[in-house]
Amino acid sequence: MSELASQTYTRADEAFDCLQTAIVKGDLAPGDKIGELDLCSRFELTRGPLREALGRLESRGLLVRRPHAGVKVVSVSASELVELYRIREVMEGLAARQAAERMTDQEIADLQATLNAHEAMIDEARGQAYYQAEGDYDFHHRIATGSRNTKLAQMLLGDLYYMVRMYRYRLSTSAGRPHLALGEHRRIVEAIAQRDGELAEFLMKRHINAARKNIEKKIEEGLLTI
Amino acid sequence: MSELASQTYTRADEAFDCLQTAIVKGDLAPGDKIGELDLCSRFELTRGPLREALGRLESRGLLVRRPHAGVKVVSVSASELVELYRIREVMEGLAARQAAERMTDQEIADLQATLNAHEAMIDEARGQAYYQAEGDYDFHHRIATGSRNTKLAQMLLGDLYYMVRMYRYRLSTSAGRPHLALGEHRRIVEAIAQRDGELAEFLMKRHINAARKNIEKKIEEGLLTI
DNA sequence: ATACCGGATATTGTCAACAATACCTGAGTC
């Protein structure tokens, strides 16, 4: 009766993971028409599972498929990245509010511990990259699951975050403000610890808003094109 | 070079649509383990395209699949429906705000015309069902696309609305307050026409909030179980 | 020279057979 994730890992799952990471990391060029056979030889798969994985990816908006014409990775634009952050703002605001209402004390303690670890990384000055790549992701990940809102977590973790990471890789951008972000993270967690959902939502929205404005500034400076 | 939707309709698309409507309408029972062969004979398909469609449906959260154990339609609960409305509240609030900023005058005029049509339906007293089923959907549909936020529209139209409709069918619930809803719709459109994004967001959030409270009331009264 | 049209080709969509695995049934044991 245990709800443990099934150990069996099907070829289609494998294909899906390979393709997803390849797209997110930018190994597959956007707009490029990639053939199914190429992908098969590339990932040591056969066409059946591959096609199933392609269907899933298409449904998640990571690639587009025209019948008999092949698949191509979605073209990305900086303006779309900004739109993504607008969505994140409202959805993660909600997640923060619900997390403040529903997270267990243990989960909150773990979250605070995570933040301490991040701070140590940054203080060592070499952790900037780590913080950007993993720490920030970890923070938002925990809050999404802590919301106890199944669909919300699914949309954030299964769709949006992959999109954001893809755009970040493609446009080679990053928030680039680790210290500021850490302080904002701290205040959000404090609000959650005090079970102040309204404040947690406000702070989370402002946090993501700041990240969005940072990106918009870069666009204006011409550092991010298309 | 026109961006027109490809006319070719593949068997997998067909399977996807059939399955999706069957799930949403409740023809496929939740929790039931349905075999692939059953589905094939039921919809006159073969297993290849079917499996591709199953992958897409799974990725959208309409069904769950355990390797070698078959697929089953997601079990739904009233509390999850409430969670869905919480997500709608923030996402459609954003959509309304962006629609107020970006919709063309023509689109706004069309939206107002749609509302007038709905009002006529309701005044004829027999249109209640129509309004619930199509009118409300049409209204929210137009605002989602009017936001000009590709991903937002995709998430609302491709994921959330199907989920909401499924839950409505399954729990045989409906907002059941057409006149009130129409008034709220009118005020939202007025705010959009005045290009007041902030107000449009506020009104939309309150509109969906009211619908959620209505559902919660029904749950409390024991009309909606599980 | 450019635009249009028709066929060749390579790629995608589809199908049916083969292999692997989870579930069920039955016997055996504590």
Added chain:
DNA sequence: GACTCAGGTATTGTTGACAATATCCGGTAT
């Protein structure tokens, strides 16, 4: 009598071949 375990069976996962179609290239006409 209840539980465990092993084998059979039916279902799913995978594979390779076949059919359909969009793209590309060459020819022709304007």
